Amino acid sequence: MNLQALFGLDGRVALVSGASSGIGLHLAKTLAGAGAAVALAARRTDRLDAAVAELVAAGHRACAVPLDVTRSETIGPAFDAAESALGGGIGILVNNAGILYAGRFVDQDEAEVSRVLDTNLKGAFLVAQTAARRMARAGGGAIINVASTAGLRAAGFLSSYAASKAALIQLTRVMALELAGKGVRVNAVCPGNIETDMHQTFRDGGLEETLLKRIPQRRFGQPADLDGAVLLLASDAGRYMTGTAIPVDGGQTLSWM
Numbered sequence: 001m002n003l004q005a006l007f008g009l010d011g012r013v014a015l016v017s018g019a020s021s022g023i024g025l026h027l028a029k030t031l032a033g034a035g036a037a038v039a040l041a042a043r044r045t046d047r048l049d050a051a052v053a054e055l056v057a058a059g060h061r062a063c064a065v066p067l068d069v070t071r072s073e074t075i076g077p078a079f080d081a082a083e084s085a086l087g088g089g090i091g092i093l094v095n096n097a098g099i100l101y102a103g104r105f106v107d108q109d110e111a112e113v114s115r116v117l118d119t120n121l122k123g124a125f126l127v128a129q130t131a132a133r134r135m136a137r138a139g140g141g142a143i144i145n146v147a148s149t150a151g152l153r154a155a156g157f158l159s160s161y162a163a164s165k166a167a168l169i170q171l172t173r174v175m176a177l178e179l180a181g182k183g184v185r186v187n188a189v190c191p192g193n194i195e196t197d198m199h200q201t202f203r204d205g206g207l208e209e210t211l212l213k214r215i216p217q218r219r220f221g222q223p224a225d226l227d228g229a230v231l232l233l234a235s236d237a238g239r240y241m242t243g244t245a246i247p248v249d250g251g252q253t254l255s256w257m
């Protein structure tokens with residue numbers, strides 16, 4: 001078996017949203033390492049530029065594109081800029097941009113609800129839609145929505161966030177159904193607690209010990225723990241997979257009782 005042919009991404013062009021930090025930044029490097037040309041997209045372009053410089057110095061093809069998923073007028077231009085800089089159509093989308101709000105349901109004000117849903121759901125929807133239209137025209141592609149275990153189980157203090165991620169999982173399934181005939185595969189990964197800037201909210205809240213007790217593997221995840229699932233879904237290795245939502249969570253979604 002030729003693992004490089006199965007999991008490799010040579011000649012493929014990818015766009016990662018939310019690539020200025022954490023999971024997105026790491027996954028952009030992973031895709032580049034697997035051979036893809038990668039566009040790193042987010043609002044903090046200084047961070048993207050630094051990451052791209054690092055990737056290019058290491059011999060990879062990469063570019064930075066400004067993207068605010070809550071401003072729909074930035075989405076098409078981000079894809080245009082990426083395709084023009086990398087010289088090919090986006091065939092892989094890691095739809096990763098997202099924000100967290102932690103607090104009681106009764107306390108979350110309207111502006112915060114809008115911020116979370118506009119980013120995690122509407123933003124992800126529109127970015128995926130832009131990618132899907134282009135991929136369908138080009139004859140295929142792979143979309144990976146970064147959801148969350150919060151979209152699979154009920155976790156307190158995460159009402160709007162959990163709702164946005166559950167909706168993203170459902171969106172993944174409908175997209176998969178509608179786009180299968182166009183050669184576009186759509187799947188979701190559902191990370192558990194991954195140690196990124198986002199995780200800092202739980203650390204600041206003194207919740208780490210409680211959270212760890214919920215994880216059978218008794219450790220928090222690292223962005224690199226997502227590599228296997230994402231490479232599987234992005235590459236030919238996952239060619240018969242669409243509409244799935246894969247937990248990568250150290251067993252957090254399991255429960256003894």
Ligand code: NDP
Nearest residue numbers: 018020021022023043044068069097098148193194196198
């Ligand atoms: P980070 O806060 O490190 O990264 C979030 C990324 O999203 C940043 O690059 C940020 O870039 C980008 N982003 C936020 N808002 C927007 C926007 N409006 N437009 C474009 N980009 C935006 O957190 P993580 O890496 O942990 O989170 C990445 C994804 O993983 C999120 O969708 C999150 O919900 C999900 N996830 C994370 C888990 C965890 O435990 N860490 C668990 C489960 C899911 P910028 O600010 O520069 O625009």
